[in-house]
Amino acid sequence: MKITVLYGTESGNSELVAEDLGAKLRETHDDVEIFDLQDFDPADLTAEHFYVVVCSTHGEGDLPNTAIDFAEKFDQLLPDLTGMRYAIFGLGDSFYDTYSQGSEHLDRRFTAQGAERVGEYGRHDASSWDMPSDIALEWLPGAMEAAGLALAG
C-alpha cells in the first residue's frame, strides 16, 4: 500500500519527525511520499493511501503555519474520506493548557469526513527530555501494526 507522510510545522520539529518516520517506513515500503501540508491539496486525499500525519501546536492550541491553508481548503472542499485510514502524531508542550491540540484540528476534520484513525494517538511533549523523533519512532510500530502494515524491525 502507498504510504503518505503529511506534516504541519512552524519551527521544523514536525518536519524532522516526518523525515525520520518516512526513512523508517522506506526500509519496508517502496512507495512512501512525504509532504508538507502547505504543498498538499486536500483534494488528493484518497483511500488508496495510508497516511501518517505529524503536526505541532502553535498559538493557543492552534494549527502551525504550514497546516493553516490546508485546513481552510479542506473546509471548503469537505472531501469524502470514506475508507481512508491514518495514524497521527501530535507535537506540543504540556507547559500550555492547550497541550497538543494542534494536530487534533486535523484529526477532527479527517474523522468527520469518514476517515478512520488507527492505533494510539501519538504525542510528543516538548517539556520532556525526549527527542521528538525518538518518541515518534517508538510509536510507529504500534500504529503500523494497527494498520495491518509491515515495518522492518
Ligand SMILES: Cc1cc2nc3c(=O)[nH]c(=O)nc-3n(C[C@H](O)[C@H](O)[C@H](O)COP(=O)(O)O)c2cc1C
Ligand atoms: C509561540 C508558540 C506557541 C505554542 N503554543 C502551544 C500550545 O498552545 N500548545 C502546545 O501543546 N504546544 C505549543 N507550543 C509548543 C510546540 O507545539 C512545540 O514546541 C513543537 O515541538 C513545535 O513543533 P514544530 O517545530 O513542528 O512547529 C507552542 C510553541 C510556540 C513557540
